[in-house]
Amino acid sequence: MGKKDREWRESPTDTLRVTPGFSIATFDCASTPGFTGDHDDAALFMERRGVALSELQERLFAAGRSDGTRSVLLVIQGMDTSGKGGIMRHVVGMVDPQGVQHQSFGVPTEDEKSHHYLWRIENALPTPGHIGVFDRSHYEDVLVVRVHNYVEPSVWGERYDEINAWEARVAASGIRIVKCALMVSKAEQLNRLEERLERADKHWKYNPHDLDERASWDAYMEAYQAVFDRCSTENAPWHVIPADNKWYARLAVTELLTQALEAMDLTWPAAKFDVEVERQRIAHLRDSE
Ligand code: AMP
Ligand code: MG
Numbered sequence: 602m603g604k605k606d607r608e609w610r611e612s613p614t615d616t617l618r619v620t621p622g623f624s625i626a627t628f629d630c631a632s633t634p635g636f637t638g639d640h641d642d643a644a645l646f647m648e649r650r651g652v653a654l655s656e657l658q659e660r661l662f663a664a665g666r667s668d669g670t671r672s673v674l675l676v677i678q679g680m681d682t683s684g685k686g687g688i689m690r691h692v693v694g695m696v697d698p699q700g701v702q703h704q705s706f707g708v709p710t711e712d713e714k715s716h717h718y719l720w721r722i723e724n725a726l727p728t729p730g731h732i733g734v735f736d737r738s739h740y741e742d743v744l745v746v747r748v749h750n751y752v753e754p755s756v757w758g759e760r761y762d763e764i765n766a767w768e769a770r771v772a773a774s775g776i777r778i779v780k781c782a783l784m785v786s787k788a789e790q791l792n793r794l795e796e797r798l799e800r801a802d803k804h805w806k807y808n809p810h811d812l813d814e815r816a817s818w819d820a821y822m823e824a825y826q827a828v829f830d831r832c833s834t835e836n837a838p839w840h841v842i843p844a845d846n847k848w849y850a851r852l853a854v855t856e857l858l859t860q861a862l863e864a865m866d867l868t869w870p871a872a873k874f875d876v877e878v879e880r881q882r883i884a885h886l887r888d889s890e
Contacts, residue, residue, distance in 0.1 A: 611635035665730010667870035679783030
């Protein structure tokens with residue numbers, strides 16, 4: 602295969618987007634849809650697209666410093682070991698940290714529990730000019746909460762429509778939502794958990810509780826299926842990313858995020874001063890100082 606062929610044959614924005622009839626049961630987590638290259642080609646592409654991503658992010662940030670009202674929200678969901686942390690480090694890490702507002706969502710605190718489940722999410726929404734990144738999200742309230750019945754089925758059952766309505770409001774307020782679910786296979790999860798045990802530098806990532814959660818794998822897959830069936834909307838579609846190959850998942854999320862920013866047609870904000878006048882002032886200082 603020629604070098605020029607080792608690239609995106611189909612855009613992941615289209616290929617990975619959930620469409621009606623999508624089934625997680627038959628999804629191949631080891632696949633690399635739309636990308637014709639391998640691990641090494643992906644590294645080259647990441648670098649190239651990282652440059653584009655970084656420039657677009659600077660435009661977004663500059664617009665936010667001006668009169669811009671728009672921002673981006675990257676939502677990352679996935680089972681334990683699916684590579685959420687790697688996305689933060691390798692994808693989000695390619696842009697200027699000043700422009701990123703990162704938030705991880707764990708078990709709600711007592712304070713958070715005393716509010717509506719969307720309260721802490723709403724509080725973490727990105728401000729204009731920023732890329733907000735959610736490591737887990739409000740979807741936990743229809744995933745872990747559903748799997749363990751932390752609330753009655755009648756309660757979590759109403760959340761899908763509520764989440765859609767809330768996301769529609771968020772999108773209408775100028776926040777472009779990019780939702781990514783990293784899907785790792787059950788076999789690969791076991792490999793990754795085992796690897797965490799075998800390496801002292803990975804022990805900090807190992808949580809004995811992950812094995813307990815693994816016991817509910819099928820219930821989690823059902824809960825993810827419901828999320829894809831009910832919460833992939835026009836304004837906030839889900840993208841399901843095969844995550845057994847970390848290089849592919851990172852490349853795909855990079856591309857999704859970059860394309861989302863490209864679609865925003867971000868221009869550099871116009872100067873709020875007279876450029877010619879300022880030039881002349883500087884020229885004058887050069888002569889007089
Ligand atoms: P980690 O991402 O490894 O730091 O783990 C965070 C943990 O918090 C996961 O086990 C999540 O399932 C859990 N979690 C996140 N959101 C919620 C929620 N709304 N209710 C209950 N558990 C949650
Ligand atoms: Mg974990």
